[in-house]
Amino acid sequence: MSHDIPEEKLPEAQDASHGHEVAEHGDPFADPGLPAHEPRRTDIDERAAKRAERQVSLMFIVSMLATIGFIASYVIFPIDKIIYVFPLGHISALNFALGLTLGVALFCIGAGAVHWARTLMSDVEMPAERHAIEADDEVRNDVIEQFKTGAAESGFGRRKLLRNTLIGSMALVPLSGVVLLRDLGPLPEKKLDHTNWNEATPAKPIQLINMNTNQPMKAEDIVVGSLTFAKPEGLEDSDEDFQQRIAKDALMIVRIAPEDIKDAKSRELGFEGVLAYSKICTHVGCPISLYEQQTHHALCPCHQSTFDLSDGARVIFGPAGHPLPQLKITTDEKGFLVATGDFAKPVGPSFWERS
Structure with missing residues (x-):
């Protein structure tokens, strides 16, 4: 069953750059288009951008310190040491330290990347029509240009503090996996040669x-x-x-x-x-x-x-x-x-x- 919708009930036509004109087609479910872009505070206030940059860098630095703490835990805590942690109860001090430090290291890298993207990278929405899976030369060149533009807008090359702290945190985290090899057991030395x-x-x-x-x-x-x-x-x-x-x-x-x-x-x-x-x-x-x-x-x-x-x-x-x-x-x-x-x-x- 269908009903006629009075013209006065139809949504008002929108600007062509933001969507289709609903009144022209008479379709109440037409694409409403994108809302007008609203700049963020960091887009118009360089002091706010610098503050966001310091916050992100601080997260990456904390990640580096946590990774160092992860490695240090292997030296500090013996395997058989048990501690009481509320509300977990009695648990292995080594396992608790490893889980806490590695969790902080990974969380700070993720949180720093998200905060970077939300406050400093460009947030202008760019709609694109679907296309065939295989791109032609024009599309490939356009993607390359967009990548270069995105890299420039991210400030990766210009904001050296962000770049260096990110590289430092990402370089240290894999060391956690190397240290985990100690769980294979201590080196036997000559212990297996004799009884x-x-x-x-x-x-x-x-x-x-x-x-x-x-x-x-x-x-x-x-x-x-x-x-x-x-x-x-x-x-x-x-x-x-x-x-x-x-x-x-x-x-x-x-x-x-x-x-x-x-x-x-x-x-x-x-x-x-x-x-x-x-x-x-x-x-x-x-x-x-x-x-x-x-x-x-x-x-x-x-x-x-x-x-x-x-x-x-x-x-x-x-x-x-x-x-x-x-x-x-x-x-x-x-x-x-x-x-x-x-x-x-x-x-x-x-x-x-x-x-």
Whole structure:
């Protein structure tokens, strides 16, 4: 259903430069055009423009300081430091400092750019008709000219304080990502080359402690075909660094009839057929826990690497590239099994080949 609209109800005709003349077409939904441009205070008052410039530059400077604070937080706050922040409660001091400083750095760059655009860059609206996606030479040249005009109106070249502080803040922010690489962990230095068995010497050996009973082990208590797990004397489950230490120190203790041990060097490192191998797989460091009594094969449950414990723990199947390191053991005057030194090679994955 349609109704005739009296002419006196139609919107008044507008200036041709701002839109179509509604009265001529009789269309109440015609394009009203753009309102007359109203200059901002910064457009007509250079003091206001300078003040806006200082405000934007201050935001960029704060961003730079926040980025520096982000980097400094890695040095100042230890990873395990906990603080109370209302209303968040107890949180990591390092995480709080990193989040706060990086948030301020990014916010100030964004807020400064927005404030710059709203107060100092040109805000004259320039309507353009839609055109084909592929522009012709005339349009491309026009875009280039508009870009040059926009660059000149933005004051990027003329307002050196703005330009330099923006470049400074944008140059510093990527350093946050570089510093984040520290989250991969501290450099291992020589920590992976040795275990805590390294403290053992022939004059001061370290006892092997059964991980199930937490008692010292005697050779006569280990029967042929059995598999037992051991740890160094003095390492307790309640120790703060227990997980870090046991990841390198854990042992597999097996007893094989001496005549069944194929590798002579392996036989020398053991005691009356009792052999002590690292429990850590040389593929990616999984703990080995499966043992076949008849074949003397130890199997890693993660990727099925298989080691022959009767032949120096050499790899007979799977992705592991090296045998399991063996620990030299003997007995003390009381008959308890002890270690007299560290593994001949680092335990775990074969990183040391590339170091």
